[in-house]
Amino acid sequence: MSFEIYTGSWTDWSRGPVLGATLTLSSRDASLLLAFIAAFVTVVAIRLWLIIAFTTHQLAAAGGKHDGLYYQRQVILRNVKSAPAAVWTLPLALFCIIYSVGFAILAVFSSQISDSASAYRLLRSPSCGFQLPSEAYQKATFDNQRAALYSKECYSNTSSPMCNMLSTRELEWASSSVDCPFGGKVCLDTPAFKMESKMIDTHHDLGLNNPPKNRLKYKRETICSPLNTGNGFTQYINGSEADSLGWQDNVLIRYLYGGNLNGTINHTHIYNTFGRNINIGYSTWTFFYPYNSVWQPVDELLVPDTDLTLMLIAPNSVINLKPNDDPVFAASIPTNAQGAVGYLPDRWVSPIACIDQHRICNPNNDKCTPFLDRQSLVENAMKDPLALNVAQIVTAQRLRLVLWESSLFYHTIWTQTQSFLRAQEKVAGISGQPLPSNQWEIEMSALFNTTLANLQYHMMEYAAGSSVPTAVNITEPWDDPSADSGWAAAYKNMCYNQRTKETQGTLNFSILGLGLLFGLGLYIIVLSFILEFLMAWIQKWLGRGILRARRWERDATLQQMRLLYEIQGSGEWKGTTEDFPCTVSGEYFDHDEEVISSTTVEVRQAGPS
Template sequence: MWHSCLSALGANPMGIGLAYFKHVCWNGIWPTLLGYIGFEGQKELPGLYFMVYWSRGSVLGATITLSSRDASLLLAFIAAFVTVIAVRLWVIVCFTVHQILSTNGKHDGLYYQRQVILRNTKSAPAAAWLFLQQAWYWRGIAISAVTRTIPWALFCVCYFLGFAVLAVFSSQISDSASEFRLLRSPNCGIQIPLENLGKPTFDNFRASTYAKECYQNTNSILCNSLSVSDLPRTNASVDCPFDKSICLGTPAFKMQTDMLDSHRYFGFNEKEKNRIRYKRETVCSPLVTDGSPSFIQYVRGREARTLGWEDDVLIKYLYGKLNGGRINQTLLYNTLSGNALTGYTTWSYYYPSQDAWRPVGELLVPDTDLSLILIAPNSIVHLERNIDPVFEATGILNASGSIGYTPNRWVSPIACIDQHQLCNPTNAKCTRLVGSHGILESAMDHNLDFNRVQKVTIQRLALFLQSSTFYHTIFTRTQSFLRAQEKVSGIISQGLPSNQWEVEMAALFDDTLANMQYQMMEYAAGSPRSDAVSVVKPWINSSDSDRDAAVWESMCDNQRTRDTQGTLNFSILGLSLLFGLGLYIILVSFVLELLLAWAQKKLGRGLYRAKRWERDGTLQQMRLLYEIQGAGVWKGTTEDFPRTTSGDLFEHDEEFSQARSV
């Protein structure tokens, strides 16, 4: 383990890389690290934080995330603020229209009333009502009374409705921000399992459940937690990658991902220059058994009797040696299992595996990770004939008048190879396709020009890749991973398609990809089973020269998720525009009258408009009324608040006694 980890690192120029990987390899993380993102309480979404979502750039991506409570308060304030904007903008509109319509010369009473309405009405609904009444009362008196008032009433109604809708939908300002959140957890770091089965068992079950739910149906509510619901992938038939003598003779099945951007698909929230791209290829092929003495051997004679069995009861499958070469066969199968009324049994192995399994030379392909899966149908009886190369069942069984079909082979082996590729999106340079143990060394090629952040990202990815073979995906659930098992009741199997083995491999590929998605998030989110892991924080106790330490630590705050946990995002640009424009409108509404009056006086133009604005004010209209009646001596005739020069007392009803009857 230590040698393989160290050799994989090669000449590592990254400061923290060598020391860190020594620690990790020494503790056995390479063959066992399988992670799970704990959405049930390990991650934290703080009540307030500012982040930049780099997929939108530094301006559009600037976002503030608030807790549900704080977001509700902000949305309520935004709605109230929009209402204030509507009121102050109405002041600007009325002042502007009043000034435009102010002209010299004689006018009718409707004109002067309209000017007074514009001068003194503080809301659009009130103005609309007055304009409607004005149209009614002046009908048949003023020229074109309807056309001079109804359009203004309609404008007021539209103005009011527009801002009412805007106030209601102001909450949608949060929709202009990113749908993602950034994870934070006190357990950020490398999650090293303390035991070999518990956590991987849970992880594999979780990944399998997610893949079934989300890799075929992305509309499920369970699919909204990861950065993307599934990873894009394609399948194709290709030639068998192994020696022809061990291939069954049917086309191999190739599964590969697209070139996956670390930002979009793994949720690493980084600038374009700090991202990497990753591609995975897996090719699987059924292997020969019957008629191939090099890879299958019936146990007979003394060896059979020594083991306590008759001839040809036991079968050796010779695809490599086990236990450091001390066990010559890969599998010793008992054919009496076919009468034991049991369902499918599977075995799996992988290479390189610290000498646990030494595959035969015919299976070795340079620069690959190798997995071997052996599937025994045992007592399974198929209701329909099947010609699938792995699940083939053409032997007829007639029992009590019912026809069934028995499997053609005792055990059907499938071998798979995995390869990985990394690319630098800044220069379009890529590593060659290699196995997981060579990906780090390949990525350290100076010609690829990966920067420090990219290299740390590659190290995070490499932690998972060395435990990402199909063996690691199924070793904790060898009796339950088969999709064919889902169609079995007792020992009776429903009909299977003729490409069932491809269905099985594609499902395992999906499980592996789902597990990869969770593993990438686990670094930042922590594990839900904190008692089952040891968290290594690479930035702690690092030397001052370890510039990678800051990168490892910064990644704790750069993991995207779509799981909102009740929080809301707000675009800082959107909020800035709203509050900036709103405050500008409010400020202008208070100073516009003064500024325009000053300009009119300074330029000597439009003075009559300023005077009419002053005259049409409610308090100035009141002053004129009392002055006509000779009530009081008034001053401030050009100000907002006219007042008497002394404390004179006069009767309000004097105006009625002198008013002319109509």
């Protein structure tokens, strides 16, 4: 899939319009923003200390006599511009502790701006639209191989990097044993195997980033059963017919699960038992119904409102090292091959029939279609009871195309008639490793996983484009002049709302987090600049706290220096209540330790009198 990650602001509707507001930036821009945030937090921390220092100074300012530590603390609070500079000199470290805790909280919060943002990205591709390949077989082969690999890697809790592309790692499902869904005696005397997905949400599971009102829920279930090869469902070809085909009697076997639609052929498949002698592994033949022009199944296999897949599995030359009682892969006939004991399959060909059904639900009113075949599903969903809006209808139309292309087990098997079998993976040459007694259920589960993975990929392909290495024609439904304008707009919007977990080096930021950080930070910065003037005005207006304001002025470094020189008798000063006092006499005076020391002694001696 050839796509890029969208950079800019968007809403992850999983988190709602507020928490889900997200800013996606490229690696370069994200680095610049993170650097700016770090610098901004540093500035905020400095300005926050000034607020704390001013507040603490004003609360502690009082008349009367105090010890030297008190005056030192007040001068430090007035003049030290950062907590680190004060932490070793402040007798009471309370203010520094308060600052450190506050700064730590702020630092943690700032890191969460990215960490707490959406884990998803929106993708963009110039190939948005319905993907119609010029070579259908090549695309189907590519898609099936990709889905089989993905399901094998990502539906088994591995940490493969390929598992990060789709919106959801896997689509969950459950299995159970049920009665045979087919009529007559076509089924083996063994329980059928039912596989049913959970309700698949088009937003959470398929990645269509929509608000709740535009979502759909979809569910599929598949029931598979091994079929009987007795009771009139097989027939050896003998006599003149065998001679006409060039074979002896009892070499060719007809499997009678249906013929062609025009009635000229009354069998499904002919198997040549010499397949056991040509040193090959498993072979599979597959058929589907309805909506094809080839095969008409027998009545026993017809179940209303279902899609049917028939697969015929032939073990051919495979010799099992251990006996097996699996209903499909059963092997209990001893043989001695090259001096080693093995077990031949119990049947030449083991058939399995599977039926699929689907349903669509509107989560806004909890109404659903009945379980139906893929063709009837969307037609039923378009009816009034579900009350779908335009966005939901267009989503259902996309789903119909995907189901038509890849929902049947037939679609998964026909391009890989041998390689899809997990049992084949345990064959070396013609020697088969031991298989569990539920191997056929393992095979059906793998097919179900592959089908679900195909659903995920095909739904994403509309917005991301196809990765198949062949020419693909792209149909843009919004460009159809005859299309309804509402539908056209909905189809176009779907190009911009596909989520993925692939990052391509981008980084997400929570817009809410950025807003709170910069809003709170700017408030602190502005407050730190106006707090002194604001408090001075309030104190003057109320007529209270004027002494505290004067103490703040007096404890400034330059005012402390002015007092020192005035005590020394050096210079005539003005601006005794301003930030920058200065001399008015223009005289020159000394500033050395002897003068200061003698003056200090004189002041101390004059104190008691």
